[in-house]
Amino acid sequence: MTASRPAIVLVRPEIAGNTGSVGRTCVALDLDLCLIRPYGFEITDRNVRRAGLDYWKHVRLYEYDSWDDFLIRRAPRPEAMFLFEEYGARSFYNVDYTPDFHLVFGQETLGLGKAELSGHEDRLVKLPMRSPHIRSLNLANAATAASYQALRGIL
Structure with a gap:
């Protein structure tokens, strides 16, 4: 069955606090949170709950064993x-987001792997950064910024 709810997707997240913060964003914006294993922490880790505060119980969490498992079971268009x-x-400002968007982010240290990128090269999006001194943003910050931008055009 094809997923019809918008979601943030974290592929092999490594830092519990980032995942907790992204979960909190998902609750705030009424998004699903999809996590793809393996994780660099235990999902029951109190750091996830600490970053997510008491909102973690409201996260609509979906867990997948692999990228292929996600594509099969979640089946996003x-x-x-x-x-x-x-x-x-493409800049995330120049994208037409669909109401069932799935914003996919890779590991904090490595990004997305070949398996995730293969066949999806035309779906690559970046957050523009004006300073030459910054290569990337914190995962939770990037996911939050992207989520607000994606919702901007469909609310």
């Missing part, structure tokens, strides 16, 4: 997927 990478061809 290809045109609803937006994969964020620092070298994406």
Whole structure:
């Protein structure tokens, strides 16, 4: 069944606090949170809950064993997927987001892997950065900024 709810997707997240913060954003914006294993922490880790505060119990959490498992079970429409990478061809300002968008972010240290990028090269998006001194943003900050931008055009 194709997913019809918008979501933030974290592929192999490494830092519990980032995942907790993204979960809090998901609650605030009424988005699903999709996590793809393996994680660099235990999902029951109190750091996830600390960053998510008492909102974590309200997160609509969906967990997947792999990228392929996510594609099969969640089945997001290809045109609803937006994969964020620092070298994406399009700015997140110049994208027509669909109401069922899936904003996909990779590991904090490595980004998205070949498996996730393969066949989705036309879906790569970046957050523009004006300073040459910054390569990337914190995962939670990037996911939050992207979520607000994606919702901007469909609310």
